[in-house]
Amino acid sequence: MKRGFEVVSTKRDQGIHLPKRQTENAAGYDFEAAQDFTLPSIWKGNFIKALWTIHQQKKLTDTDFTAADASLKPYLVPTGIKAYMQPDEFLLLADRSSGPLKRRLVLPNGIGIVDADYYNNAGNEGEIFFQLINYGLRDYHVKKGERIGQGIFIPYLRADNEDQPLAKRTGGFGSTKK
Template identity: 50%
Template sequence: MKQRGFEIITQYIDQGIAIPQRATKGAAGYDFEAAETVVVPSIWQLQAQGIAPKPVLVKTGIKAYMAENEYLELVSRSSNPLKRFLMLANGVGVIDRDYYNNEGNEGHIMFQFLNFGYEEMVIEKGERIGQGIFKPFLLADVDDVENERTGGFGSSGKN
């Protein structure tokens, strides 16, 4: 029986997408790669053009399954802000267990980036962009949630 892991979403099968792997035995995070080449514009260039900066979603072509009372935490690579001026717009990403195989996008995991450098940044297909760490979570004594997920990215707050 599968407990936790990764799969390639249907749209990206046969497109050379790598399943996330840990780089070393002691690593907590599984390295995610970009599924497509993406340009992340500089927030300064956008501002100079009178355009409000907005995060760029970088697709991975990957979905994750996990056990009950677990989630996948998405974090940036330590080199992203220091060397590439890229930061996760949401600080950390949370992939809930019920995001897997949802009807909206099959559970496609995406990283949200902002570029605080002065020049646009190109993320190439296959480039490592972030890490995923499986984590347990606890529930409060009173927890009466009955709602089910009905969509994909950003759908859990919609009614």
């Protein structure tokens, strides 16, 4: 087995579909949401209050900035899927073209990267989540089974004379941060 997808064990009986390509020459495998999920609009609450305060040429406090920043945080939409691949490959996660255009949903970092050693990690069994932000004016309600993003398997190259990293993955999403 070189590369592919599996449903995580905790969601095997929940009707999760494996990602698939929609056309013969499609590079990306479409991922679906594993459950209904509401993505709140960023244009609500503390973010818009902060913009209004700035527009009124008033000062924001640190508390105002913190509250506004919290409104801009991405949400992790579960897929119930994990991916296995070769050690010199990664799975690139990307927006579907219809995400920003039709739904106003984007990955805040532009792409996501799932490393080969994320598969079956102790933290979350390697379940893939899509980080999404809703920049539309209304909350967006993702339905279970709705396509939310795509994944593309990509090989990568290593630099000559690279020191091998000593760290081993010990957890799930975001576990390699220092």
